[in-house]
Amino acid sequence: MALLPNENVSLEDYIASLTGAHFLEIVATAGIKGTVAAGLPKFSYAYEELTEVKEWLKDMGMPLAFDWTTADFTDMALDKRGNVYINNVLHKTFITVDERGTKAGAASAVEMQFGGVPKAVMLDRPFVYAIIDNEAGLPVFIGTVTDVG
Numbered sequence: 001m002a003l004l005p006n007e008n009v010s011l012e013d014y015i016a017s018l019t020g021a022h023f024l025e026i027v028a029t030a031g032i033k034g035t036v037a038a039g040l041p042k043f044s045y046a047y048e049e050l051t052e053v054k055e056w057l058k059d060m061g062m063p064l065a066f067d068w069t070t071a072d073f074t075d076m077a078l079d080k081r082g083n084v085y086i087n088n089v090l091h092k093t094f095i096t097v098d099e100r101g102t103k104a105g106a107a108s109a110v111e112m113q114f115g116g117v118p119k120a121v122m123l124d125r126p127f128v129y130a131i132i133d134n135e136a137g138l139p140v141f142i143g144t145v146t147d148v149g
Contacts (some may be wrong), residue, residue, distance in 0.1 A: 046094035055087045068115050082115010
């Protein structure tokens, strides 16, 4: 999906005015007014550096997860060394759009700690990873890393 602001509206102003509810309304009504012939340029963007998103997540409403005294991950892990909490979250993204289609991906790393003492796990050999739907208890994405180079 692509959203194009009116010619007299800057992209920054358009984004600032776009609420979550309005975006969902646009998505829900897409295509109702008929077919549109659209042109799309090829592009590719990647944010190669790992970005710390800890403060963004706190600002979006999850500050308790980053405080070892208030975090509650007891359904995920218990440890005699202390309460489990999120110490940091790192994120990296890319997207490529061309005549063959769209490829996009994102990777996040969540650093968990026990009661202020870091637990070290080194994934220095091939491993399996998965994203699990905690409600259903089912994997929604699963893969392997075979070259840890």
